[in-house]
Amino acid sequence: MKCSSLQKSIALTLLISTSGCVTPDRTATQDWGEGAANLSPAQPLNNAAGRYDHWQAIARVQVEDGADCSGSLIDTRSANDDRSGPAYVLTSGHCAKGDADRYIENAPASGVVTFNYFQDTQHRQKPYPITEIAWSTMRGIDIAILKLDRSLGQLMSDGITPLKLATRPLAVDSDVLVVGAPMDGHVQRAACLQEHSADVFEAGWAWLGQLSNRCRDVRPGISGSPVLNRYSNEIVAIVGTTTQGSGLSRCTRNAPCEVRNGDSIKIPETNYATSAVQLEQCFAATRFEPKNSACQLGRATNFEHAFGDVYTRLIRDANGELIPVQWTQSFTSDQPFYRVKLVRTLADCALDVGYGPVQPSRGDGSDSSSQELREGPGLYFMCVVGQPHNAGPAQRWDGRNARIYYRWALAEPVKTPPTYRVLESTKDEFTVKPIGITPDLDVSHYQYKSGEPGAVDCQDSDGYTLVRPPLLDFQVSVEDGPKKVCLKTTDMAGNPSPITDFALPDQ
Numbered sequence: 001m002k003c004s005s006l007q008k009s010i011a012l013t014l015l016i017s018t019s020g021c022v023t024p025d026r027t028a029t030q031d032w033g034e035g036a037a038n039l040s041p042a043q044p045l046n047n048a049a050g051r052y053d054h055w056q057a058i059a060r061v062q063v064e065d066g067a068d069c070s071g072s073l074i075d076t077r078s079a080n081d082d083r084s085g086p087a088y089v090l091t092s093g094h095c096a097k098g099d100a101d102r103y104i105e106n107a108p109a110s111g112v113v114t115f116n117y118f119q120d121t122q123h124r125q126k127p128y129p130i131t132e133i134a135w136s137t138m139r140g141i142d143i144a145i146l147k148l149d150r151s152l153g154q155l156m157s158d159g160i161t162p163l164k165l166a167t168r169p170l171a172v173d174s175d176v177l178v179v180g181a182p183m184d185g186h187v188q189r190a191a192c193l194q195e196h197s198a199d200v201f202e203a204g205w206a207w208l209g210q211l212s213n214r215c216r217d218v219r220p221g222i223s224g225s226p227v228l229n230r231y232s233n234e235i236v237a238i239v240g241t242t243t244q245g246s247g248l249s250r251c252t253r254n255a256p257c258e259v260r261n262g263d264s265i266k267i268p269e270t271n272y273a274t275s276a277v278q279l280e281q282c283f284a285a286t287r288f289e290p291k292n293s294a295c296q297l298g299r300a301t302n303f304e305h306a307f308g309d310v311y312t313r314l315i316r317d318a319n320g321e322l323i324p325v326q327w328t329q330s331f332t333s334d335q336p337f338y339r340v341k342l343v344r345t346l347a348d349c350a351l352d353v354g355y356g357p358v359q360p361s362r363g364d365g366s367d368s369s370s371q372e373l374r375e376g377p378g379l380y381f382m383c384v385v386g387q388p389h390n391a392g393p394a395q396r397w398d399g400r401n402a403r404i405y406y407r408w409a410l411a412e413p414v415k416t417p418p419t420y421r422v423l424e425s426t427k428d429e430f431t432v433k434p435i436g437i438t439p440d441l442d443v444s445h446y447q448y449k450s451g452e453p454g455a456v457d458c459q460d461s462d463g464y465t466l467v468r469p470p471l472l473d474f475q476v477s478v479e480d481g482p483k484k485v486c487l488k489t490t491d492m493a494g495n496p497s498p499i500t501d502f503a504l505p506d507q
Contacts, residue, residue: 030231031230031231032054032177032228032230032231032233033175033177033189033191033230036189036190036191037191038175038191038192038193039191039192039214039215039216040190040191040216041190041216041217042178042188042189042190042215042216042217043188043189043190044119044185044186044187044188045118045119045186045187045188045189046118046119046120046121047116047118047120047121047187048118048120048121048124052118052187053159053161054161054233055179055187056115056116056126056159056160056161057072057073057115057160057161057162057163058070058071058072058115058117058163058179058180058181058187058225058226059071059072059073059089059113059114059115059117059181060113060114060117060181060221061089061091061095061096061111061113061146061224062111062112062113062114063095063096063097063109063110063111063130063133063146064109064110064111065097066094066095066096066097066111067094067095067223068095068183068220068221069091069092069095069221069222069223069224069225070091070180070181070221070222070223070224070225070226070239071089071090071091071095071113071146071224071225072089072090072091072162072163072225072226072235073087073088073089073113073115073152073155073160073162073163074088074089074090074162074163074164074165074235075152075162075163075164075165076088076152076162076280076283076286076287076288077152077162077286078285078286082285082286083151083152083153083156083286084151084152084153084286085151085152085285085286085287086147086148086150086151086152086286086287086288087128087147087148087150087151087152087154087155087162088134088145088146088147088148088152088283088288089113089130089145089146089148090143090144090145090146090165090224090226090235090238090276090279091143091144091146091223091224091238092142092143092144092223092224092238092239092240092274093136093137093138093141093142093143093144094138094142094223094240095144095223095224096109096133096136096144096146097109097133097136098136098137098138098142098143098144099137099138099139100138100139100204100205100206100403100404101139101302101303101304101305101306101403102302102303103135103136103137103139103300103301103302104133104135104136104137104144105133105134105135105290105300106132106133106134107132107133108131108132109130109131109132109133109146110129110130111129111130111146112127112128112129112130113127113128113130113146113148114126114127114128115127115128115155115160116159116160117181117186117187118186118187119185119186119187122186126158126159126160128148128149128150128155129148129149130146130147130148130149131147131148131149132146132147133145133146133147134146134147134288135288135290135297137297137300138205138207139205139206139401139402139403139404140206140207140208140350140400140401140402140404141207141208141274141275142205142207142238142240142241142274143238143274143297144224145288147288152286163226163228163233163234163235164232164233164234164235165234165235165276165277165278165279165280166229166232166234166235166236166276166277167234167277167278167280168277169236169275169277170194170229170236171194172193172194172195172196173193173194173195174193174194174229174230175191175192175193175194175229175230175231176191176192176193176194176213176215176227176228176229176230176236177189177190177191177215177227177228177230178190178192178213178215178218178222178225178226178227178228178239178271179225179226179228180221180222180224180225180226180239181221181222181225182217182219182220182221182222183219183220183221184221185221188217190215190216190217190218191215191230192213192214192215192216193213193214194211194212194213194227194236195211195212195213195214195270196212197209197210197211197212198210198212198258198272199258199259199260199345199346199347200241200256200257200258200259200272201251201256201257201258201259201264201346201379201406202241202251202252202253202254202255202256202257203251203252203253204310204406206346206349206381206404206406207240207272207274208346208347208349208350208400209275209347210240210272210273210274210275211227211236211237211272211273211274211275212267212270212271212272212273213227213270213271213273214269214270214271215271217244218239218242218244218271219242219244219245222239222242223239223240223241224238224239225238225239226238226239226276227239227273235276236275236276236277237273237274237275237276237277238273238274238276239271239272239273240272240273240274241254241256241271241272242256242270242271242272243255243256243266243267243268243269243270243271244269244270244271246266247437248416248419248437249436249437249438250264250266250438250439251264251266251379251408251438251439252438252439255438256272259344259345259346259379260345261344261345261378262344262345262375262377262378262379262380263378263379264378264379278294278296279296281294281295281296282295282296282297296400298400298401299401300401301333301334301335301385301386301387301401301403302333302334303331303332303333303334303384303386303403304331304332304333304365306329306330306331306332306405308329308330310406310407310408311407311408311410311439311491311492311493312325312327312373312407312408312409312410312493313409313410313411313493313494313495314376314377314409314410314411314493316411316412322376322377322411324372324373324374325372325373325409326370326371326372326373327370327371327372327373327380327382327407328368328369328370329368329369329370329371329382329384329405330365330366330367330368331367331368331369331384331403331405332361332363332364332365332367333361333367333384333386333403334386335361335386335387335388336360336361336363336388336390337358337359337360337361337386337387337388337389337390338358338359338361338367338384338385338386338387339355339356339357339358339359339384339385339387340355340356340359340369340382340383340384340385341354341355341356341382341383341402342371342380342381342382342383343380343381343383344375344378344379344380344381346381346404348383349381349383349399349400349402349404350399350400350402351399352399355383355385355399358387358389358390358391360390361386369382369384373407373409376409376411377409377410377411378408378409379406379407379408379409380406380407380408380409381404381405381406382404382405382406382407383399383402383403383404384402384403384404384405385399385401385402385403386403408439408492408493409493410439410491410492410493410495411495412495412496413495413498414440414441414490414491414495414496414497414498415440415498416437416440416441416497416498417497417498417500418434418441418446418487418488418489418497418498418499418500419434419435419437419441420432420433420434420435420487420500421433421435422502422504422506425475428477428478428479429475429476429477429478429479430475430476430478430504430505431473431474431475432448432473432474432475432476432485432487432504433472433473434446434448434467434472434473434487434489438492439491439492439493440491440492440497441489441491441497442489442490442491442492443472443489444469444472445466445489445490445494446466446467446472446487446488446489447464447465447466447467447487447488447489448464448465448467448474448485448486448487448488449463449464449465449485449486450476450483450484450485450486450504451463451483451484452481452482452483452484453482453483453484453503456484456486456501458484458486458488458499458501459499464486464488476504478504478505482503482504482505482507483503483504484501484502484503485501485502485503485504486499486500486501487499487500487501487502488500
C-alpha cells in the first residue's frame with residue numbers, strides 16, 4: 001500500500017505498521033483534517049498531485065431512478081487480505097430508491113459511481129457501473145450498499161484505496177470530518193465535532209440513534225457522504241439529512257426534527273447521520289451477508305404503502321378539556337403474524353417490551369390496529385413488527401426494523417402568525433405570496449381580503465377569498481390609494497391561525 005503525500009507530510013504522525021501505513025487514533029496526532037478549524041466553511045479539495053489519494057474512494061453516486069449523492073468504497077477485505085469479493089459502495093438509502101415500507105435486497109440496478117471526483121481531476125475521474133443494490137432502506141436507518149461490476153481488488157489496482165468501517169463508536173465531542181461532493185461541486189472537506197445522538201423524524205421517515213454534527217455546507221449531493229473519524233480516517237457514519245437551509249417548517253421533507261416524548265424539536269444547522277459502527281459484521285469472506293447473526297441490519301420485513309391523513313385535530317369539550325381521538329391504522333406486511341405498540345418516543349419502538357400480543361395477519365390489506373390518543377397534542381407513533389411465528393421471543397433486531405406509522409395531534413391555539421412575502425409587481429400593484437410552515441401554517445388554506453384601511457374589518461369572516469393554486473399568491477392594486485390586507489389560514493389539522501394585517505404600500 002502506498003502512503004499518500006498527506007501521510008508523509010505530517011511530521012508528528014506515529015506509524016503503527018506491519019505492512020504499509022496504518023492510521024493511528026487521536027492519541028497518535030495524525031490529523032486528516034490538516035488543521036482545519038471546526039465549523040469552518042467546507043474546503044473544496046484538489047488531487048491532481050495525489051495529495052488526497054486516500055479519498056479517491058469518496059465518490060459521486062448516481063443510481064438510476066435515485067438521487068445524485070456521495071458514497072464511499074468500503075474495505076471488505078478479510079484478515080488474509082483477500083480482495084476477490086465484489087466492490088461495495090456505502091451510501092444513504094434515499095440515494096438508492098429506499099423507502100420506509102419495503103427493503104431492497106439483492107436487486108439488479110443501473111447507475112454509475114465515479115471515483116477520484118475532485119475539482120481538478122475531472123479528466124481523470126474513474127467511473128464504474130452499478131450492478132446491484134445489495135441493501136437499501138429508510139426504515140429505522142438511512143443506508144444503502146451498492147455492488148459494482150468489479151472486484152475490490154480491481155479497484156485497488158486502479159489506485160482506489162477503500163475506507164475502513166469503524167468498529168467502535170466515538171464519544172460525544174469527538175472530532176469528525178464530513179467529506180463528500182455537493183451537487184454543484186466536487187469533493188470537499190468540512191470539520192466539526194460529533195454531538196449528541198437522537199431519534200429523527202422527517203416526513204414519515206423515522207431514524208433511530210442518529211449521530212448529529214454541525215459541519216458546514218451540507219447541502220444536496222452530500223447525502224451518503226462518510227462521516228470520518230478525524231484521526232483514523234475510518235467511517236463512523238453516513239450523512240442522511242440536515243436542517244441547514246430548511247426554513248421554519250419542522251418534521252417535514254428536508255426539515256427533520258428530533259422527537260422526545262411526542263414533542264418535535266428542530267435544532268438549526270444540524271446534520272444527522274446513520275452509524276456505520278460494526279457494519280463490518282454484515283460482511284463475511286469479502287461478501288455482504290445481512291443474515292449474519294451479528295449483523296444489526298436485521299430481517300427485511302416488507303409492508304405495503306398505506307395512505308391516509310396524518311394530522312389530527314384535537315377538540316375541547318365544554319369544560320375546555322381535550323377529547324381523546326381514536327386512531328385506526330391499516331397495514332399489510334409479508335409476514336404471517338404481527339405485533340403493535342403505541343409510543344411517543346421513537347426509540348421505544350426498538351424495545352421488545354411493551355408490544356401487544358401476536359396477531360395473525362390476513363395479508364389482504366385488512367389488518368389494522370386502533371389506538372386512543374389521550375395524552376394531548378404532539379406526535380404519536382404506532383410501531384408494527386411483522387414476524388414469521390406466533391410464539392416465542394422476537395428476533396434480535398425486529399423492534400429496530402418496526403414499520404413506524406404516525407399521527408400528529410394539533411390543538412388550538414395556533415401560535416404562529418401567517419407569514420408572507422411582498423413583491424412590487426408594477427408601480428401600482430403588489431404581489432403577496434403566503435408562506436407555509438409545517439405543521440403550523442397550511443399554505444393551501446390561506447385566505448385574504450383587502451380594501452381601504454378604514455373600511456376593512458379583518459375579524460369579520462365575510463369577504464375572504466381563498467388563495468388559489470398553482471401560484472398560491474395574489475395581487476393587490478394601490479392605484480386608487482393605500483390598502484389594508486388581512487391574511488389568515490389554518491394549521492395542517494384545520495385549527496384556525498391568528499389573523500395578520502398589513503398595509504400596502506408599507507408605511
